């Protein structure tokens with residue numbers, strides 16, 4: 001007898017993984033593939049931070065649980081960072097360390113919303129928002145954005161959505177577009193959410209990976225928002241699985257109780273690494289300068305291969321291309337590109353269910369020579 005599996009877990013697979021698997025297979029078979037499909041830094045943790053981790057393990061090999069919201073030392077370091085970096089002052093008790101920002105995402109939705117609540121996401125979007133919202137029995141309201149607003153929401157788009165929202169998720173700089181919400185618009189969105197009783201969830205995972213103006217945190221404009229951030233991107237600690245949240249006062253205890261039951265505590269050794277990482281931001285800023293060089297190459301070279309409708313990327317390590325003039329089926333397009341040009345990109349359907357068949361995401365956190373080579377191959381391919 002086959003027993004049932006829950007409906008809530010029946011969420012879509014990431015289509016991007018098909019391309020990833022195919023690219024992995026080809027690479028394993030000896031093909032020289034230029035990889036623009038992944039979504040993680042090409043660098044690792046700075047060496048002195050790793051050395052520190054070794055010292056910590058040597059002096060305390062047990063590495064037991066910590067408090068469920070994380071070590072006070074690290075939470076305090078994060079609140080100091082907000083004072084220095086953003087000029088925003090809050091007590092460390094509002095900081096919760098989480099198992100990646102993915103751990104924070106699920107606790108954000110669980111602590112703030114009940115089954116049936118309406119939460120808006122802005123497409124193209126980071127796909128887990130939709131999947132987590134659906135799996136928790138909340139309703140997804142989709143706000144479609146376009147190149148006209150740099151694929152970001154505006155107060156006007158929120159007004160037009162015509163739904164009484166309980167929540168709104170924003171992401172600036174964005175995965176998959178790399179675009180940002182300008183500071184004055186961010187403040188308007190925060191005010192709009194406060195006026196309309198909408199709980200704002202701001203995913204700031206790509207803060208500090210910005211190339212023009214620095215990103216501003218919503219914590220500067222409102223105390224009602226849940227801020228999510230991570231050590232995976234700027235801090236290059238992807239596999240160490242640590243993120244953080246800044247919580248409104250009324251959610252601190254709720255998240256603490258959820259964290260106790262769902263996770264017990266965030267990974268201990270990763271908290272030590274994270275603490276030390278704040279002393280080596282000069283190295284991390286060097287990584288950002290490297291990404292910027294790659295983005296400049298893409299902006300100059302991709303249009304020569306017909307990819308001339310690029311998002312106005314100013315941060316993260318993604319650029320999003322509207323390729324409707326080249327294909328009406330980006331899954332097939334990306335598969336052909338991989339087979340013929342030996343370049344891998346992510347088709348847009350994961351990010352935008354209704355329009356992603358004409359878009360692709362390009363990740364440029366990779367070797368600069370490979371980025372240049374990928375452009376050369378694409379130019380040849382599209383001749």
Ligand SMILES: Cc1ncc(COP(=O)(O)O)c(C=O)c1O
Nearest residue numbers: 100101102126175205230232243
């Ligand atoms: C926008 C965004 N938010 C959150 C995450 C999750 O990152 P992590 O769980 O590694 O912190 C990612 C990962 O790609 C992301 O792109």
